[in-house]
Amino acid sequence: ETGVTQSPTHLIKTRGQQVTLRCSSQSGHNTVSWYQQALGQGPQFIFQYYREEENGRGNFPPRFSGLQFPNYSSELNVNALELDDSALYLCASRIEQESTDTQYFGPGTRLTVL
Amino acid sequence: GQQLNQNPQSMFIQEGEDVSMNCTSSSIFNTWLWYKQDPGEGPVLLIALYKAGELTSNGRLTAQFGITRKDSFLNISASIPSDVGIYFCAGLSGGTYKYIFGTGTRLKVLA
Numbered sequence: 640e641t642g643v644t645q646s647p648t649h650l651i652k653t654r655g656q657q658v659t660l661r662c663s664s665q666s667g668h669n670t671v672s673w674y675q676q677a678l679g680q681g682p683q684f685i686f687q688y689y690r691e692e693e694n695g696r697g698n699f700p701p702r703f704s705g706l707q708f709p710n711y712s713s714e715l716n717v718n719a720l721e722l723d724d725s726a727l728y729l730c731a732s733r734i735e736q737e738s739t740d741t742q743y744f745g746p747g748t749r750l751t752v753l
Numbered sequence: 754g755q756q757l758n759q760n761p762q763s764m765f766i767q768e769g770e771d772v773s774m775n776c777t778s779s780s781i782f783n784t785w786l787w788y789k790q791d792p793g794e795g796p797v798l799l800i801a802l803y804k805a806g807e808l809t810s811n812g813r814l815t816a817q818f819g820i821t822r823k824d825s826f827l828n829i830s831a832s833i834p835s836d837v838g839i840y841f842c843a844g845l846s847g848g849t850y851k852y853i854f855g856t857g858t859r860l861k862v863l864a
Contacts (some may be wrong), residue, residue: 681841681854695850744795
């Protein structure tokens with residue numbers, strides 16, 4: 640039990656739609672990262688938010704965007720969904736002042752795009 | 754996206770056997786991490802390594818940070834059925850926040 644929760648657990652969308660995924664971090668965790676994990680692959684870093692601002696991004700297009708809120712929750716938004724966006728989306732939270740390894744992952748949201 | 758190479762991709766072993774897996778990169782990392790992921794769960798951190806040559810244990814798990822800083826190794830001794838899962842390595846370069854994960858080693862234990 641990492642104290643990080645994600646919703647929904649599963650989601651089915653069609654190509655071209657928009658989706659919002661949610662993550663609730665542990666209290667005090669001021670940094671949240673989002674990852675995309677395709678079937679049979681390792682997680683791929685999407686972006687990181689610190690104190691409600693994006694402060695790092697992986698190789699993902701602008702249609703992937705996020706928000707972080709003062710109550711330690713965050714969102715991942717994906718516009719104009721494509722079939723290749725089907726994946727497990729993981730959020731991970733930590734306290735910025737602590738060492739970078741103490742990053743706690745949520746169980747993920749399984750997104751299927753038809 | 755960039756991923757680290759993990760070997761083997763999958764393995765079947767008998768309960769009680771020792772397991773070895775490795776992770777290699779073309780880039781240098783300052784931190785190596787090993788995670789285990791069970792079905793329907795997010796990755797759980799097993800071991801973190803911070804210095805080249807470092808050898809760290811966590812129960813039956815032992816991991817090493819390669820001298821070249823481009824590889825890492827994970828050993829599991831006396832495997833048990835609950836060791837089943839996917840093991841991922843992840844590297845972190847100095848001054849960055851961007852974890853690069855490996856392709857995973859899928860471990861299956863035969864009782």
